[in-house]
Amino acid sequence: MxxxxxxxxxxxxxxxxxxxxxxxxxxxxxxxxxxxxxxxxxxxxxxxxxxxxxxxxxxxxxxxxxxxxxxxxQGDLGRSIFLNIPVTQALWQRAEPTFFLTIMALLIATLIALPVGILSAYYRGSLFDQVATGVAMLSASVPSFWLGLLFIQFFAVRLGWFDTSGYGGPDASFTQRMQHLVLPALSLGVVSSALIMRFTRASMLDVLNDDYVRTARAKGLSEFRVVVKHAFKNALIPVVTVIGLTAALLISGAIVTETVFGLPGVGSLTVSAVLRRDYPVIQGTLLVVSGLYVLMNFAVDMLYLWVDPRVRR
Known part of the structure; x- marks a missing residue:
């Protein structure tokens, strides 16, 4: 190991x-x-x-x-031409919205995809399975920024439940700032849930008919325990992989979404740096995002050791 x-x-x-x-x-x-x-x-x-x-x-x-x-x-990524501050400082100042947006979007995607994927595999060929698969394919085809514009129009403009843009003022509380992230997180989470759901469904279909699942049913275990503890646990490795990759992709996918919702995150910083040709900021952002992507893949590999003891050998 x-x-x-x-x-x-x-x-x-x-x-x-x-x-x-x-x-x-x-x-x-x-x-x-x-x-x-x-x-x-x-x-x-x-x-x-x-x-x-x-x-x-x-x-x-x-x-x-x-x-x-x-x-x-030494941790020195250069100095921004237009902001006249170190690139690391600029990224750190913009990290909070991007970090919480990524976490919320991944949580939403996982909470949607895992139950739907498990149920879709369990009721394979049913109306629920067909509807869930169709909605997943549709969600995967929808750009997150377009879905974000629809959410703004309906939930913010028409219903008035959320603000249309921004991240709250300087004196805004943590709760108020998180409220500003609900719509962009939903936009990213719904689109990202499609891939996780399809992998969950495919992985569950591979294990539901295995011998150990039939043995668990023969022992008289409840169907919930058979599906969740025995089948889903053994189907986790592909699911963990796609969740880890989704988390990494959400960081880069947040660039356009942050621009649509006017969030002062790393995404909007990158867009402004590209428009201004602020190369030190562009270089620093690419390096940090790539590093996070590599670290995420490493974390997924380490999770394998916990999910499947066979990997340790």
Whole structure:
């Protein structure tokens, strides 16, 4: 088991090295002078030269890469051109809405998908199964931002239950801020639940007719215990995998949703950085999101050890 964990950690190191290299190359493969792109067409030659010197673009490429790697290892992701603050500080200031939005959306998706997927597999071929599968396919085809606009129109504008946008004022309580996340979390959660539901259904269908399930029924156990404790427990590995991948995808999927709902999260920061050509922020965001994605995959691998004891061997 220790060897397996060390192999996964080594794989994480290799992946993150490749990610850091690709993120570094973004500035250098951009057509034209990155400093001129950042400053816009009205910049003077002196302004461009000053920015190139500030970003270290005049140094040899290998020296720039070594400097960038050294900064990353020390937690320095550069300094935002427009915000004039360190990128790590900018990301930290915007992390709270994105973090809670991801958690709420994943919770909603899981609470919807797991029961529906289990029941759909148990009542295979029934009307409930057909309706659930059809709704899941429809949900998977709907863009989260379009669903968010519908939620705003119905729940915020027509019914007035929620605010249309924002994250509350500076003095807003934690409860008030969470209320602002209900609609965007629903938008992401409903769309993401489709994939989890389909994997849950498929995984349950694979185990419901196995010998140990029939043996559990022959022992006189209740149907609920047979399905939940015996069947679902053995169907968890594919489900855990897709939940982990969904959590990672929600972080990147929140970019458009945050823009629609006007949330001051990492997503809106990334959009504004792209529009302003604030490359240090874009690089830092890509690096952090990629790192979270890799860590999420590692966490899923570690969950396997708890879910299925056979993996430990």
């Amino acid at each position: 220790l060897r397996s964990i060390l192999n996964r950690l080594f794989g994480m190191l290799v992946v993150m090295t490749l990610v850091v290299s690709l993120v570094f190359l973004i500035v250098h493969i951009t057509p034209g002078d990155p400093a001129a792109v950042m400053l816009g067409p009205d910049a003077t030659g002196a302004d461009i030269a000053a920015l190139r010197d500030q970003l270290g673009l005049n140094a040899p490429l290998l020296q720039q890469f070594a400097h960038y790697i050294g900064g990353v290892l």
